[in-house]
Amino acid sequence: MLRVALRGIRAHVVRFLLSLLAVALGVAFVAGTFSLRTMMSSTFDGIVDAGAPGDAYVRAEPAEGSSVVEGTGAAPAVPMELADDIAALDGVAHAIPEAQGSIVLVGADGTAVQSTQAPSLVFSYLPDDPSLDVVEGRGPERAGEIALETATLESSGLAVGDTTQVVLGGQVGDAEVVGRFDMGAPMAGATLVVVDPGTGYALFAPDGKVADIAVYAADGTTPDDLVAAIAPLVPGDLQVVTGQELRDENKAAIDQMLGFVTTFLLVFAAIALFVGAFIISNTFAMSVRQRMREFALLRAVGASPAQVFASILVQAAVVGLIGSALGIAGGLGLVQGLKSVFEAMGMDLAGDIPVDGATIGVSLVVGTVVSVLAAAVPARRAALVPPVEAMRDDVAVPERSIRVRAVLGALVTGLGVAGVLAAVLHTGEGTLDAALGAGAAAVLVGVLMLAPGLARAVLGVLAWPFVRLLRPVGRLARGNVVRNPRRTANTAGALMIGMALVGGVSVIATSAQASVAGVVESQLRADLVLQSATFDIPKGAIADVDALPEVGATAAFAAAPLEVSSGGGADAGTRYVAGVRDDLFDGTIRAETIDGDLASLAAGEAAVQEDPADEQGWAVGDTLRIAGATGPRDVTIGAVFTTNVIGAPVVVSAETLDALVPPEQQLVDTLAVDAAAGVGVDALKDTVTAAVAPYVVVSVLTQDEFVSNIADQVNQVLVILYALLGLSVVIAVLGIVNTLALSVIERTREIGLLRAVGLGRLQLAGTVTVESVLTAVFGTVVGLVVGVALASALPSVYADDGLSELVIPWGNLAGMVGLAVVVGVLAALWPATRAARMRVLDAVSYE
């Protein structure tokens, strides 16, 4: 029987190639999604590992619940001198005080070197620091010298020996590139610069305190021994941890930050698995059905049902294994291709594509197991059909009822809708993110299961214009797509998911843009808005703009992450505290005062935003304890207010913030600039632009530009989603091609009949094309409806977080349906040609 099974594969090469393609597609979808996911997380893991390679770290005791992500942690508190004591211990190879800050590096083309999402970091270079490796030139030894990380050097266009400009500590200065170094991992586009220790520590540890000390063990000393040895030297308010602990903490923190994206990708991968399984089982169901007679013959000559069953499974296993291998290669290739495409479009999906065991294992198992399982159901039927019945001319294989699946689908959809509704109707504290996320995923999966049940009705409507306009092609095509709703729905599955994604995302994006525009227009009144690509406007630039005669007033939005606790002792964790000009709320920003008076800012009191105030139980008159770099300070709450322009939950006057944190450690995120009397906005913009030009990273925007700039930022976040859309469209096209090609083979006799009674080749090709278009449009319409419906729930959930308006981009959605038509036509090309080329007599007498 094994020989029969393997011969069967050889005898129906085209059919098995198509099955192989189906498995490969399904697996490629899974492998591609998984590797996109792994690619992202491994990139960040690599950065963490390279960023904290030490065996032990001495650092400030992290406060409960505070963020440990580098740069936003507690203020530097570790005295540098401690490093010398630690270095003197036995078993310690190096002890490196670590302090870092931000920098603007000007590249060879005179513009700032920066990537879309990664930061620009600068730190001190110590010759004995093992975490970096000078591979060209030398390390910086005196002020005015810098060394660049390899990728940074490459993207800057500079070479070792060049002189360029940097903005460091708010001042513009010349710097000579004296070397190039490596960090031991790709740094995901971060711009990395080192300076000499004198400059570095003066800037980033002005009071002799650094964020941490990295300790490297000598050979033969374990990290635990190291920690034990260091511990006695460390004062009570500091702690020492192993490098592994720190790395794990950092990874956990990053995972938390990327939580949304990784969870999303995981959900997408699960759905991809679902769709992959659909595509595969579709193909096997068709293939087994077409070979019913062959199996009947085997039965007639004495094969037992078990043998027939086994032979089908063997074939499925062979196809599944080979297909999975191809699929893994295809999936990784697809991701590589998408990555290049996006890079070419200027959207960076950082990191290498990992070929990890988990992706390969999962994909192989999924492909093979699903193939065998998918074949098992029809195989059982084929094995049990009485030979005589199968030998008859019209083998009527009863279609499995789609009722079970429809009921399950309705159930899952219902649960999902309930989850989303719960989040929408939730009026208490916070938002039910988990209910919303799980609900959305359940709706998507539920609709996917329901799709066959929906297919007949939806396709009936979609096909109506074709039926009316293209006689008889429309009617034939409609008959073919509704003939097997399960197959049509499964084929459309990949597209359905991709389109749900796009529909949802485009609604969110347009709504977010509209909301931002609304907020900015109604709440921010400034002639110009200055922002920095490094998220910190150099202090020198602010001083220069202030000094311009054309400038009437400026308002800097400075902020610093600080420990905030309320008077009652309840710890609110690290919060951004913003410092603003006293009269900011009089003109530039319009805020809604809930309680108290914003004028109290001038008196050194704090204003808190409504949501965190509700959350923490803060009220006017309460006292907040803010832990500044210079020690804790008590501030009375003078007002509760709400505005969408300022993100920080706590706002104090600029003087108060300066007292808490030295100005050079504050981040100035935005600078609002108003013209002096009689100066036009255009003239002001030209002048200000010229004034900040030396600082390279500062962009000067009018209010309109500011709005569209924020919209662009929203779009940047969507890059990964577009990558997934690309993946699902490619899979969808190939899936439709596959199903159509098999369906054409399956319908050979019917096609022969149609041709015999006079259907022309073009009409036949037209029928196949209309089928394909209907399938694609069906997937798109259902997907878009689901995506748009889910996204429409968001503004009511996140209204308080700034997503206040719901805007449905009808034009974009129509464009997607247009894309579906193109996809359908493309997918039909080959199967339609194949059908049209069939010889009539062969088709009529096809067995």
Add this chain to the structure above:
Amino acid sequence: MATHDGTPIASARGLVKTYGSGDTAVRALDGVDVDFGRGELTAIMGPSGSGKSTLMHCMAGLDRSDAGTVVVDGLEVSGMGERKLTRLRRDRLGFVFQAFNLVPTLTALENITLPLDIARRPVDRAHLDAVVQAVGLADRLGHKPTELSGGQQQRVACARALVSRPAVVFADEPTGNLDSTSSGEVLGFLRRSVDDLGQSVVMVTHDPTAASYAHRVLFLADGRLVGELTDPTPDSVLAALAALRPSAGTHAAPAPVPAASRGPR
């Protein structure tokens, strides 16, 4: 009986068709000259492999002959391109196959009007009603093929073949899969379409009873026309078939009347 104006509705001259090549070559048609009468039901009979289906396929433009000419309704079929053949089948021919005659996704009525739909011709309501009435399917028109019995399916196929008023209907073993009652209905209908509507029908069959419904029976053996019967009965057809068997010789009574153009040798 419909009028005979003498000119055949379809004819072939010197038709040759060979399958395969070299040692395995099979001459399915070995120089066939034949005329099918206008307004007649003509049956083609012969043992398996005699070339009867090939003859019909060549006549209907479904297959290409290696030599010889085929003329249907005044048009030379041999030498037509694919496009012209499609138009010929659509406008001038009707087909009834042994099985798989209907498009499963269309209702009985949609199947019947399919040729008109394909040609984008208007449906002649009166003619359609007459045809539907004649096949006795008026109450089954909204059903899908799977909801019809085998006999009903074949009657729908017959109605479809007739609805476009083709010059000739080619029926390939139209009753091959039917029980005797259903066969009788289908054959009776085909015969009435000839007698009442003046339709020309060519039918391939191996069933003497089916052949007895014809006005004329042609006998084929080894790719040659070996005899014919007019106004046959089941018995006379059986006898003629028996006479064709090599062991029975060529003199069994009643001997088939030699075909006009070429007799048995």
